[in-house]
Amino acid sequence: MSAPKDTLAISAAARDALQTWLDHQRALKGAAENTMTAYRGDVTDFLAFMSVHHGQMQGLGALANITVSDMRSWMARTRGEDVGSRSLARKLSAVKAFYRWLAEREGFEPTAVLSARAPKFTKKLPRPLAVDAARELIDCVEIQTATPWVAARDVAVLTLLWGCGLRISEALGLQAQDAPLPDVLRIKGKGGKERLVPVLPAARNAVEVYTRLCPHPLPDKSPLFRGVRGGALSPGAIQKVMASARMQLGLPASATPHAMRHSFATHLLDAGGDLRAIQELLGHASLSTTQAYTAVDTVRLMEVYNSAHPRA
Known part of the structure; x- marks a missing residue:
């Protein structure tokens, strides 16, 4: 379950859906390239994890059936990689944004994904110089x-x-x-x-x-x-x-x-x-x-x- 991301396969349908969503973010919302790169990495990591977690590549039908337990497993694995609360919250935000779009396009209920709660973290205020x-x-x-x-x-x-x-x-x-x-x-x-x-x-x-x-x-x-x-x-x-x-x-x-x-x-x-x-x-x-x-x-x-x- 902790194999390198680049060796984890995701289905062609999931990969195409991700690319379409990224294109949508770029065209309609004007997302910056750094943001797009982060989105791609975060959602790809999530999709790859689900492939390994379920023992097979996850097509769109399988992705529509992600459970609360699946979400907890992904978040626990991510935490286990020494990912901080702030970074995990960012990753979860990207996954939720993708799922909102995917659910609307494919017509399924994304509650299990959207109900996942981000870990709490203390927002650090910037420190200006004198x-x-x-x-x-x-x-x-x-x-x-x-x-x-x-x-x-x-x-x-x-x-x-x-x-x-x-x-x-x-x-x-x-x-x-x-x-x-x-x-x-x-x-x-x-x-x-x-x-x-x-x-x-x-x-x-x-x-x-x-x-x-x-x-x-x-x-x-x-x-x-x-x-x-x-x-x-x-x-x-x-x-x-x-x-x-x-x-x-x-x-x-x-x-x-x-x-x-x-x-x-x-x-x-x-x-x-x-x-x-x-x-x-x-x-x-x-x-x-x-x-x-x-x-x-x-x-x-x-x-x-x-x-x-x-x-x-």
């Missing part, structure tokens, strides 16, 4: 390497994360034709949702320094940020240099590239920024996500509410 710590991190990153263009590149990326609130994937997704940066960037975020992000002079200047020093050709429609050998810069390279700077400064492990985005939002709010405007800048669908993202407490939230509401 303003001084964010500045010190960028200054420290600049001296992590003796190669001037690499140092300029790392500073430019981190300045975009902190100064514009970009996700690391969004910063690394910029193309050479985006430079020199305009006053406002059009960013395509999660789910293909577009937003407009003002560009601070510090971010524009950092990118200009990098492009001037970069030894690699930067033709239009090619990645703006390059690795040492000239290929597209990977998130791991930025994570590594930031981890080194973090250790030198004695900052906690939570001081990651993504924490710079948290810091962008929190520092704007602390300076009197409007929570709804910050939501738009971050590209969040829900205001509650922005509230958690900025680690804003209830008192501060009520201050914003009371000062902005027309009946205050």
Whole structure:
């Protein structure tokens, strides 16, 4: 039951149904590629488990007859692989989404799958950096390497994360034709949702320094940020240099590239920024996500509410 996933067979019908569902998610809901990859892996793992659990490949008819006991067995096996509560909840969410769609298409009752309860877990709030710590991190990153263009590149990326609130994937997704940066960037975020992000002079200047020093050709429609050998810069390279700077400064492990985005939002709010405007800048669908993202407490939230509401 614990054989490697790539050796577990799922039926052609189940495989085709999964692909059709993934295509549906991509076309109608604009799911991001990272999300699609996670969906595929999670549901494939579930279907493969059921094949082994029942001793034969599961066609659509068999999948329609999954029981509560089957679900418990899958969840127990997944837990036994040292999968944490958060990851198991994500996997279960993907399986349920697939089953809702499959049940509607095939006309069966998916209660056994949909009634499975995700394990409880404590949601960790993001930890933004203090303003001084964010500045010190960028200054420290600049001296992590003796190669001037690499140092300029790392500073430019981190300045975009902190100064514009970009996700690391969004910063690394910029193309050479985006430079020199305009006053406002059009960013395509999660789910293909577009937003407009003002560009601070510090971010524009950092990118200009990098492009001037970069030894690699930067033709239009090619990645703006390059690795040492000239290929597209990977998130791991930025994570590594930031981890080194973090250790030198004695900052906690939570001081990651993504924490710079948290810091962008929190520092704007602390300076009197409007929570709804910050939501738009971050590209969040829900205001509650922005509230958690900025680690804003209830008192501060009520201050914003009371000062902005027309009946205050």
